Amino acid sequence: MQFKKLAFLLLFLGFSSTAMAQMEIGIQFSPTIAGNRFIAEDRHGFEKNSNALRVGVGVIGDYFFSNNYAFSSGLMYRSKGSKVSYTYMVESGDGIVTPTKETDELTVQYLEIPLTLKLFTNEIAPDVVLYFQVGGALGTKVSGQVDQKKVINSEKTAKRFNVFETSAVLGTGAEMQLGQSTKLFGGVTYLRGLSNIDNYYKKQLNDKNLAIKNNGVSIDVGVKF
Structure with a gap:
């Protein structure tokens, strides 16, 4: 009985050490050029005023x-959003309807879990490989701001931004081996939002088909060990 327990323990430790040998953990910094895209009728006049550095x-x-293949995940803090403008109709007391243009700066912070596949090439130079990354990401809202003012969870603003977001992820980059277990990496990632992030405009413009989604391109740098 003791022999079986010892054998099981040795097998478990061997499996654990093999799994750890196959796992590389790192820290990543990703400044992002963020923007938004719209699914909306032309009469709303939605347009992106500018990108924002997040x-x-x-x-x-x-x-x-x-x-040459790896499943990549982790936990990222990301800030997204940009300035957007739209047109809505305002009716005066004498019945005259006037189009009015409004501009909002949207900033939403997420905790995001990437779920991607990475393909690594063989060495293209001494200790240097390229990688290609494809997959998705699941995000949950941490906080949101409109015009740099925090949207608090009051009765009017609790549902301003959706709690969850899904994104498609497509990236490429290079890794350099610095030591036995240390690697530097750098790359570019395109983040394409798949879900609507803001419910406010549906009600403001009375258009249930309207949607605003995040877009972004990040410059990724980091170290793995």
Whole structure:
């Protein structure tokens, strides 16, 4: 009986050490050029006024199930959103309807879990490989701001921004081996929002088909060990 327990323990430790040998954990910093895109009728006049520089930072983990393929996940803090403008109709007391243009700066912070596949090439130079990344990400809202004012969870604003967001992820970059277990990496990632982030405009403009989604391109730099 004791022998079986010892054998099981040795097998478990061996499996754990093998799994850890296949896992690379790192820290990533991702400044992002963020914007928004719209699904809306032309009469609303939605347009992106400008992109915004947002921050992204977090911990990533690459689990290798072969020499050149890895499942990549982690936990990222990302800020998204930009300035948007739209047109709505205002009716005066004498019955005259006037189109009015409004501009909002949207800023929403998310905790995001990427779920992606990474393909690594063989060495293209001594200790340097390229990687290609594809997959998605699941985000949950941490906080939101409109015109740099926090949207608090009051009766009027609790449902301003949706709690969850889904995104498609597509990226490429390079890794450089610095030591036995240390690697530097840098790359570019395109983040395409798939879900509506803001319910306010549906009610403001009385259009249930209207949707605003995040877009962004991040410059990723970090270290793995």
